[in-house]
Amino acid sequence: IIFGLFGRFDGGEPVTASSTVFLVTICVSACILIGVYLFYLPFFKMSWNKFIVAGYSMYLWTGVCAVVAQIVNDTNDRSSMFLFLVPLPLFVFAAISLTGNRIQSIKRSSPEHLSHSAYLTETRLRLLYQCHLTKHDPVFEFSGEAEEAYRAAVNSFQGNAFLALYVAGLATSAGTRVMYSLKLLRTARSTSLSLDTRFLLYFRNKLNQELQTSSNDATSFIEVDGYIEKARNTLVQTLRQTNIFWRKIAQGGHTLNNILAQGAKVHEAASECRTHLARLRKIAQTNRDAIQLNAWYYQYVLNDKESSRKILDKAQGSAASSGKSAVCTISGNPETLGRVLDCSESMLELFGYKRSELLDRNINILCPAPFHFSHDSFLQQFIQSDGEFKTIVRRIHGQHYKGHLVFVEFTITPSTNENSDLVLIGKFQPIALGTNNHLILVDHNTGRVTAASEEAPGALFLDRNDVYAMSIQITDVFPEFFLESGELRYEKETRVQLEAPPREDEEEARQVSLKVRAREVNFTNREDSAVIFECKTIVVMVHVEGFQSEEVGFVSTGGPRSVGMTSNGSLKHRYQVDNASHASSKSGGKTQSLGSSHADTVRTKSDITQIQKKIMRNTRTKDPMLAKFGIFAKRFVVLV
Secondary structure, three states: OOOHOOOOOOOOOOOOOOHHHHHHHHHHHHHHHHHHHHHHOOOOHHHHHHHHHHHHHHHHHHHHEEEHHHHOOOOOOHHHHHHOOOHHHHHHHHHHHHHHHHHHHHOOOEEEEEEEEHHHHHHHHHHHHHHOOOOOOOOOOHHHHHHHHHHHHHHHHOOOOOHHHHHHHHHHHOOOOOOHHHHHHHHOOOOOOOOOHHHHHHHHHHHHHHHHHHHHHHHHHHHHHHHHHHHHHHHHHHHHHHHHHHHHHHHHHOOOOHHHHHHHHHHHHHHHHHHHHHHHHHOOOHHHHHHHHHHHHHHHHHHOOOOOHHHHHHHHHHHOOOOEEEEEEEEEEEEHHHHEEEOOOHHHHOOOOOOHHHHOOOOHHHHHOOHHHHHHHHHOOOOOOOOOOOOOOOOEEEEOOOOOOOEEEEEEEEEEEEOOOOEEEEEEEOOOOOOOEEEEEEEEOOOEEEEOOOHHHHHHOOOOHHHHHHOOOOHHHHOEOOOOOOEEEEOOOOOEEEEOOOOOOOOOOOOEEEEEEEEEEEOOOOOOOOOOEEEEEEEEEEEEEEEEEEOEEOOOOHHHHHHHOOOOHHHHHHHHHHHHHHHOOOOOOOOOOOOOOOOOHHOOOOHHHHHHHHHHHHHHOOOOOHHHHHHHHHHHHHOO
């Protein structure tokens, strides 16, 4: 086209377009592109829209000039260059001005005028609240008038996935509108999606997962547990295959192919184990279980005790976190609300459950009475809310599998999975009550003790089974707990004397000095909530000071067990049985895991020696490789 306008520089015949149809096509395509950009203004920055329209206007003007040059078709005419250059700035300026007028026209339009197009509605809102044409415009925030306008637009175009996904991104960027953002993602999922909106939905879901992982490592904890389990299993499998390899060599009568096949199995198991350990080193550099597995790999697979020792020394010298934050993922969908989808190993340890006992169960089984009655209503209110949300660390009371209270710090963060299903990720951090401190929960309406911390029954001379059966009144423990008006007597910390049953060698009972403080806790629905619930309870904190005596104000008990377990013979007998069952091993006779550090799971040196002698006796062959085989057999026995 350019050579057609200016002709050859040597004065020959000009180069023109082959046909008028081609030039007309150029002009028409330029007009279409200009019209599309003027109508939709697709770029976020309006300056880019003006630049693109100006560029296509040059494209259109070039086509027009080419048509004129072809019509004239004068080889001696050099005016085509001036025909192109002189009006060009005016043509570009007109295109930019036209774009500016279009921008102002959309900004002045009413929502009703653009109600036919979700895209133009979004463009108008973008021009009003996000496109800052001057330095003095405020920074955009998804709140106030802007939030109301975007919410109204979403309500007007409820079946439009594009607008829902766009506003979901704005709500996510606000940080405090997470629930509203996730609700829009679920809405977009339920509509018919084009390829680009489907990809955008997938991107938003993955972004939510990444934000969740980077914010509090909740997803990472669950992922770490999975890799630890895989690394542990593959390490045992590697040692098992190695043991079989040396056994075949020691027995003799094997072929080269058999040895090579078994060696390939050893290599495959070791490679898989290395893969999981490498992944653990990246995502859990300070996890003690991961460090221990890595050290065992060097010692028992690579026979490199020096490297294993260095790894363990480095781990002990650093202030490594053991990754004990318990993480649980539950469903936020209305059909399966509160159902446990996944949980970390630390979660199972904290509450004393097996994985099979907790998965697919309602999370309210971890809530003590009376909280578990209203927990589903609380969750329902939470997921229905699309207002401001902030991740807050709360101190709550959970209930162990054995029945006692677990005092924890708790945070909850909503997110979505790849299917746009709402999930709630909770993170629990255990809190120590402190020496001689005990917790009691009391039903506000009946005054019945509903739950207590693990050592509270023994410290207060109560039958643990009666406490867990909720058959004890708080007035049985503290007769003056309530005033005549029904209010709490111990709202301020008060020293209370509790009569302890006498010992077998004593005629009179002794007094135990306690500090008691009680407070009311009330959970109720919000005023704007469609879910109605109310939960009232009384939290009692008891600190045991010691036994009273005449000579001294009180004598320290040395811990809660000395108060409840040794104060007299009858109580001692009564609680021995109860605490024996209560303190029994959680494993219940199960095989200890590879990562266990309990001494009772490790065979003694004499046992290992006897096993090695039996293995050597059964081989019947004196072979130089038997020494190596004995080493691997010993490792396998110790680990498994």
